[in-house]
Amino acid sequence: MESKKQEERKVPPWLESLLSAAFFTICPRHRDTPRNECNMYCLDCMNDAFCFYCRSSRHKDHPVIQIRRSSYHDVVRVAEIQKVLDISGVQTYVINSARVLFLNERPQPKTSSSSSGKGVSHHFCEICSRSLLDPFRFCSLGCKLVGIRKKGDTSFVLSNKKNEEEAKIEERREGNAERTLASKEEEEEFREGKQQEMYRTGTPNTAHSSSRRRKGIPHRAPFGS
Secondary structure (H helix, E strand, O other), X not given: OOOHHHXXXXXXXXXXXXXXXXXXXXXXXXXXXXXXXXXXXXXXXXXXXXXXXXXXXHOOOOOEEEEEEEOOEEEEEHHHHOOOOOOOOEOOEEEOOEEEEEOOOOOOOOOOHHHOOOOOOOEEOOOOOOEEXXXXXXXXXXXXXXXXXXXXXXXXXXXXXXXXXXXXXXXXXXXXXXXXXXXXXXXXXHHHHHHHHHHHOHHHHHHHHHHHXXXXXXXXXXXXX
């Protein structure tokens, strides 16, 4: 069992509040407006969920996560959450062309006796025993949190090594882009230089090319007497 201090090093302070927040309720401040569902959460304020309009007025420059729904369950896009959490070990799904993961444990699906043995999964969540599609350890962020508290062999905190690797990848991308831009600029300068040279020496070039062509004309031998 993890101690409180050990857990704090592996779990960000806002995560538990995020997992317990009530999403998709009507915002009390914007009841009569469209897009008034509370589907956003601020990682700085760590308070209740809020709507689109609250974000513009109260959380404009704060890090915000948007929550979505799939079959009445809260999900978050992997592209968003992986920037602030280490989600390794959590099963992901593709829903509406976006890769997502579930915030919390879901009820177990009912299996009939006729379907037992057919397409049965061999992968299960270590916490709630829910069947998984792939060899992951947890079905949701909530189950990974329980796993950290029980075993302490994983973490939500992005390691410095991962951050450094991502930074190096980004630097390489930027470097490649700069080199590509430089090579394009050099190519343009070369083209412009060639055009200017051609304009300056247009007439001599024609004469030069004519003289070169005359060199290739065969000469007749003089007639004998």
